[in-house]
Amino acid sequence: MNKLNQSLVDTVFSKKIGFARDSVMQGPAYGVDCSVVSITDNLGMVIASDPLSIIPQIGMDASAFLSLQLAANDIATSGLRPQYGQFVLSFPNFVDKGGFEHYCEFIHQYAQKMEIAITGGHTSFVAGNNSTLAGGLTLFAVGEMENILTSTQAEEGDVLLMTKTAGLTATSVLAMVFSNFVNSKLEKEIGKRASFNFWNISVLLEAQTVSMLNKHAKIVTAMHDVTEGGVIGAAYEFAAASNNGICVDTDKILVSMESTAIANVFDLDAKSTIGAGSMLISCKPDKKDIIINQIQRQGIPCTVIGKFLSEQEGKYIISDNREYELQTPSADKYWEVFSKSIENGLS
Template sequence: MDTSRRLSTGKIETALLRDIVFHRTGAPRAEMIVPPSIGEDSTVLDLGPELVVASIDPITGASRKQGWLGVKVALNDVAAKGAEPVAVLVTILLPEGARLEDLEELLDEIHQACLEENVTVAGGHTEVTPGLDHPILAVAAIGKTKGRAVLRSSGARPGDDIVVTKWAGLEGTAVLLMDFPDKLARLLPGRTNDEKALVVEGERLFSMVSVTRDGMVAAGNGATASHDVTEGGVLGAIYELCEASGTGAIVDARAVPVLPITTQIASVAGIDPLKLTSSGCLIATHPDGDSLVTTYRQNGINAAVVGKIIAGTRRVVLRESGEEALNPPGTDHLWLARAFLSEK
């Protein structure tokens, strides 16, 4: 392995996680029943009558509402296990020159998100750090199971349907609308002088990034596995779920729900909505996907069956142009879109 090569922007590649990360995890403990692995974004610890679910996430791609988004994204990993979120711990790193009002804004956002999710801030760390040009947040989430049941990413079985909730690219679309309203107003057809409306639309989509309810519905209605969708988008999440479960998959890209505004931004920026960060979406597998979709819709959550889990290692995506391989997630297309729009 060439250890001198530069790392790509975004999440560390799946192969690197396997090759250099997962064998450096300290001492084994009997309490850990779901250890770090590909596709498993939360660990599960057996500490008594109930199981404890814990996870941690940074917020790096958004410049607005970082505190609120940080809490929601961290809790999503816990909720995807079917666990009840209980608490968060927050690290805030501020650039030199940051103002007190900047910190207060972040803290207000964290506080509001925790109130919405009925969780407490159990601790954290805040400092001004040299070398940064914007704030960096890392949020650890802690949850508990009801009884001993936990929904893993590794539980998918051949024959299961693959269900996606809400819309692909949800979070990425919201971030781009709020960070680049002026440029998108110029580039999107029919949206000239529409900056304020684009920001409002971004804020509306932002309000949907929690999967707490999505995870509870999956856990309570016979799902075999679930995985929340973050960097790498819907296709990346399905790949990781298959990797965790040791299965293949056939994914129909044409069946994945995508909002018109996401399609428009993707067309302008030359990105794939199915590879765009999608907090707010949950991947769930179920023996009868249509029944799970019906339950989601009865709970006011958009959902669709987008493919099938199959035996073996064949993982493919069906598009209008033909069949392509379902590959490990690469650089999230939010970064590609940000680079494109920054130059416009």
């Protein structure tokens, strides 16, 4: 499973928008995490959709958490917390009645913790579905329009920050699913720490911190969630969504020791693979220390990794003091690695 590339989004998906309504303030676009619809002059509704997944090797608990959290992270980029959810549950063949009950129970529990009201949806078992995809969900949040952020709002001259560590989701899932293989290659403590990181993929706390800071003055201009393509891919998307250029110093991208080790075992680049749990933030240069300090006070690593440029200056990365063009993100290698590891019988 991979995202649509920029060309298909720009030329097809973002153009086929059905009936045009003036109340849609932000519709489908490349690098944009959520849509925004105005309800009144002062209130807006933020909407984000994601697939639901069931990964048998990590169990119903972790699968439910992953499914709900990834969509919640998209809403969080707006500065709001998700409030309502619609769920389409299309269970694969390997899920029985007991599995269905467990999955729904865990979705319920995590929705309660996140204060998300489940408002409805559709449930079915799908013949012939042997994949890990189990449907989809849409989350909604309502808030003051003037406080809602989207990734389109980053500005030339802004500083680019990142939170936590790169490759967080990919390396933690691989460590959980293929624990025996990982333990045969690395010290057990490394795999253990990487697996534990799975439960740290929420960006709701850093988004809440940004929201509190922006109440006094808008010092954070935009946020973008890191998913397929990792931090480097997300930086490209962020710049594309906001019609800016960008410079990213890859040597400053935070990568934990365990994420680096797991990525190396599976021949992945932690900086360019699924990294949900890390948030990219654009802010004014003279306010970066305030933001970094406030996020770090929550126990969350945060650092400067780049800056936004004019669109004419282009998109590039710096690595070992050399400049390279920042390319449109290609297919995330994680999916190929995961599939081949399953085919090869790794556990």
